[in-house]
Amino acid sequence: MGNCCRRIDSTDFDTHKHANNNVNKKNRNSLNNEEANSTVNRNIIANESEYIVPDISDIFYKNLSYPSKGIFTLYLTHQLDQNNTNNDVNNTPNGIDVPCNKGVFRNVYNYPRIRDIVLSKDVWRSRIIYTNKLTNVYTIGTNAIGYGICGSVNHCVNKRTQKVYALKSLSTLANSKRKMTSVFNELSIFTQLDHPNIAFMHEAYDDNTICHIVMEYCSGNELYDRLDTYKRFSESYAIKMTFQMLLTLNYLHSNGICHRDLKLENWVFYNQEIDSLLKMIDFGFARVFEKGIPMGGMHGTVYYVDPEVIDGCYNEKCDIWSTGVIVYMMLSGSPPFNSGSDKEILWKIKKGNLKFEGVRWNSVSELGKEFIRFLLNRNGNERPSAREALKHQWLANEYNKYSNFTVPKELLYQIIRYSGETPLHRAVIALSVMESDRNCPKEVYRSFFSINTSKSGTISFSEFYNVMSTQLSLSEEDCTLVFRLIGFRNTPELNYTEFVSAVIEHYGTLDINMLSLVYKKLDVNGRGVVDLESFKEVIGPYFGNVSSDEMFMSTDLNNDGVIDFSEVRRTK
Template identity: 30%
Template sequence: MGQCCSKDSADKAVPITNTSVGGRNGSYQTQPQPAPPKPTPTAVPAPQPAAYQSAPPAPVTNTKPIVPPISAPAPVPPKPVVAPDTILGKPYQDIRSFYTLGKELGRGQFGVTYLCTDNATGHLYACKSISKRKLVSKADKEDIKREISIMQHLSGQANIVEFRGAYEDKSNVHVVMELCAGGELFDKIIAKGHYSERAAASMCRAIVNVVYACHFMGVMHRDLKPENFLLATKDEDAMLKATDFGLSVFIEEGKVYRDIVGSAYYVAPEVLRRNYGKEIDVWSAGVILYILLSGVPPFWAETEKGIFDAILEGEIDFESPPWPSISSSAKDLVRKMLTQDPKKRITSAQVLQHPWLREGEASDKPIDSAVLSRMKQFRAMNKLKKMALKVIAENLNEDEIKGLKQMFINIDTDGSGTITYEELKAGLAKLGSKLTEAEVKQLMEAADVDGNGSIDYAEFITATMHRHKLERDEHLYKAFNYFDKDNSGYITRDELEAALLEHEMGDATAIKEIISEVDTDNDGRINYEEFVAMMRGGMQQPMKLK
């Protein structure tokens, strides 16, 4: 789903096996690769997303007294209609209602990437338009759906492209994301003509930040390579962004992964042995680091089979130039990242603590934690919105909450099924946040809906789920009906009072505050349109940490 550039490398990564494996094209087959020339140490290779209008009053044609009409019951909001062939599981939307599509930025196997402009703000983004007729199998459609779900889940991290929204019409699925105008990582290296160890450390830290964020949030990337990293701008100090999650999956604890995916030079040995887990991402990041430092891949051959044999053999050249002039600390990190046994391989968290990264350059800004951003948003919500979020969270399917489930497990270190203040503080610290104790306590109080001093699983999902999930009309409809017990089309004071009592979330004062905030037509009750406006309010611009 990365933003297409002018080259084919921006497409979905080509799976790398002679054995058929399920994938975007039905079955994956080996793609012939041109034999790379024997690398020279100084050459850097360049691997190449209405309301009803009132009619005028009729003229009076008789003198009979006018009898006031009997008030009709308020209409129940219509249930959104979802087309039977939809991929995203929500009603069709015209993307042009939200964005103006501009020039073509690139073209790939499944679609075209355009420059697009937000109609409301004028901000520029990239829009990947995927042709539905090219998604021939159920697996193809599931791949797109999963990739969008993962991008939503990870959006908000500093080194991951920001997801803006997904829209579907009869012909295409459109994915709008942050525009990365700085080009590919390796293109910048080549244009610059040189690359210092200090600069390599900075780039490595950004890449491993992506790996760490993915793993902590329950995602395995499976296709880390330089082509999947773009620079946000053309500035010298532009931030590096991971842009393609087409082969990524939500990690299922205890599952052994066997399908061979990835790109030849960067694939880990255990992938070739068909028995792997998230450790493969550290290996791939290690290969990128080796190239950043030396200009050549650590495992190469004239054929794809030769590359795989070299990877399985695992011999790494630290003798040829420029390695004698590379620091021992840098070489130590490369060795630990390219350890054959995944159980002995360094983890992403350990990589970020390695002396070469910690001491090679001043510490970077902390990771822009998505979970923290969402908890801050949650804290600012009124109690009706929090209750509605909980109703929606309880109705999400397993696929929609996989990553959050893994995050909960990671933070709940004692496995008690609840997150204490200390666990929350430690978990947020792992995500790179530097909050004061008072700020952590405020977040704890916001997420702890029932006020028992800890955050249970449902409360965590409610506080941290991605706000884009709320764009689904069917979720909002279910939540509205939960409060509208008599199906009148309105949430009344009595219904609101009953809900607050059930959830132990407030009193008469809270009811008054909610009504005054949400009831924009001042009729003393909340209709569906007011409810939707409340739920979607403040969602369009994700909150950023400072």
């Protein structure tokens, strides 16, 4: 199934085998630390007493902007002792030791610094809905298409547009600290991520006891399903997939986030096309980390688990190890460390005797095998970072496709035109891009990573200036102004959604249907008109350096205190 955030139920693990050297689709689950002394269950590795509430790292603030309401304060109000590590903490922060029934985003604590951060509004956080019910907007499918540690995954259909989404419902009435912590992890991280190879969070609804996350629906099925169909991939195809995975990991790790449960099932294809974009899903085990400080607690899935995770002390490069396992499986159709029981699999992982045996490896280059060894270094400190892995010779041709790609001048001119539009025009375009889940031509993806020479997933000013000055002879002063105007997330670097918003009109103007959707988004109270209060609810106090009051007054042409649809259309 091509759903997002899918997790297989833990009751099926007993018959998990790899018959005929092929990955078996049945019974794929994560580990459980509680049974490590016997046959290890593939459910979640986490003791009931385990409690992961990490401090938000500075780099998370810097690069991903501030978190939104409620649930994020549970991270921010808890300050780790400087002697602590990224390991689990023993003491319980305020408000988390009892079930919360006040709504996951409404639960704001009385800390001035926290309140100022989490109550802020802007276009990016307009996806978090407080004033409407999910069922007023979507028809929810009756049958679950997947299950996760914190809730089920269903289809849902927008009643107005008939567009299909994936819906993940997370209960906020947790009966255990571990489960509640996982909810906090997933929401605080997933709502901030902005990368083309990560499934886009369309909206989140706060429904007192349940938080509903509406995500883009990826119809191309899991990477697992495609591998199960083809048995193994050609080396050239595996290179394309690996490159996209490492782009995503470079973005996550650069922003202080570790996924901790990478596997074939947690990568899905956007559509059924053979060259479809690959998207990362399921951030239930993800966490924020501090560089150089080890993490603790066992998390992951048996075949993909890093040997240092088994020992309980590891860093973000556990994701690199898991990626190495995935590459091995894409090229051979079977895992590198396999056996009849989980205990034996973990023993083989610890022993680290990596083999390339069988005729299926005859067609794989020595460079490909070297790359796998490169990723599956048992010493996490010596294992490459995602950025280092991207520069490996095995990926050189794919890397050069982006490095040597020349961004069309017309696209760069469009960026300048967009920067010169009114603030409301830019805000409407940004909202429309988010409404469409950033759907855009593949040329935009190639252009983005051509400009982003570091492949970090965000464009720095120096990268932006290098392209604009080289191709358009734009001065540094003008480039600084354009760069500032096209960003709306108030971060030092240009995020993917901001870039798409700046270039999307090159491919056509905003149609009336999308404009109507944006207007409905602005009409928070459903009155049929947009007043200043609802306008600020979506736009925030400022868009760029222009106040929302000023934007509102300049759009309210007849000075009646509301913006009607015809006035918004004039911005186009």
